[in-house]
Amino acid sequence: MSEARQGPLAGIRVLELAGLAPGPFAGMMLADHGAEVLRVDRVAAVSDRPRTDVMDRGKRTIGLDLKSPEGVAAFKDLTRGADVVIEVFRPGVAERLGIGPDDLHAVNERLVYGRMTGWGQDGPLAPTAGHDIDYIAISGVLSMLGREGDKPTPPINILGDFAGGGLMLAYGVLLALLERGRTGQGRVIDAAMVDGSAILFAMFYQGVQGGGWGPRGTNLLDTGAPMYDTYETADGLYLAVGSLEPKFWEAMVSLMGLTDLPDRGDREQWPALKERLAREFRTRTRAEWEAVFEGSDACVSPVLSMTEAPEHPHNTARGAFVEVGGRSQPAPAPRLLGTPPPDLSPATRLDDLSSWGISAERADKLRSQGVLA
Secondary structure (H helix, E strand, C coil), X not given: CCCCCCCCCCCCXXXXXCCCCHHHHHHHHHHHCCCEEEEEECHHHCCCXXXXXXXXXXXXXXXXXXXXXXXXXXXXHXXXXXXXXXXXXXXXXXXXXXXXXXXXXXXXXXXXXXXXXXXXXXXXXXXXXXXXXXXXXXXXXXXXCCCCCCXXXXXXXXXXXXXXXXXXXXXXXXXHHHHHHHHCCCCEEEEEXXXXXXXXXHHHHHHHHHCCCCCCCCCCCCCCCCCCEEEECCCCCEEEECCCCHHHHHHHHHHHCCCCCCXXXXXXXXXXXXXXXXXXHCCCCHHHHHHHHCCCCCCEEECCCCCCHHHCHHHHHHXXXXXXXXXXXXXXXXXXXXXXXXXXXCEEECXXXXXXXXXXXXXXXXXXXXXXX
């Protein structure tokens, strides 16, 4: 892995305390754009083998025993030269270890301290366990996901962990870094997945309160409408239909050769219209329908598997997927045009910590004590 990072965040140093999903994702977003991210894991978890997890790309890694005084002292020394810490513990754990915001700001007042939790740093649920599904449930978001008459369906763990969690934390880090440029002071970021998932649904909260959004699965964008849904093809694959506007709808039905359709503007006709479309889409394979709609504004797309997506001509032309360490993965996003390509190498152990303020002699001593790996 190249030592010199490039990109808009080049020169920004991040200490990422190892954790699940949202913390590493935030670190990846920063590393993808040039930040120097040092992943701090448990001593026993670190080896000389490169870490090929997608979310560890572009990082370096060490192991540090944060339950020992020597490990805590070493971590504080690392923070002296850091710009950001990403912390993923339950509220109060970092303070008990001696690496909470006050502890670290005492050695580096410019430090941006990003805290990633599900429930946030306060509130009655803050000390309790939870997962993505719990956070989006309490935010109200989960109640809106799924088909009419069926139970709420979580979208894997995209909304809470990644969009409402890791991405919001990365956004908060950038806000705090911008502010620090004016004030010279670091800030603590309280990134809670319950908060993040709620704000992602801002438009829909407004719709519910205004009466423009009905029960789950009955609306324009949640599979209630025939012009915004998926349909099975003759070979058991699927098409995604997003022909919302009348001109796109007309393009679709014209290419399909459909006439005398129920009125799509009449919600009472939506079930009948859906069934008519479903019957028609089942008459041809997905590839045949792709040929029908190619180059049109019908807004009909094949539902690609995750193995098919990297090979789609559009994704290939844009380089939307890259291969790192023999694994295909999404390329960094968003794109900052004119910047050099990022270093996406798999994470490797960082042996020389002198640039982080820990001499080779001290590092050797910490390793002999089992504190550093």
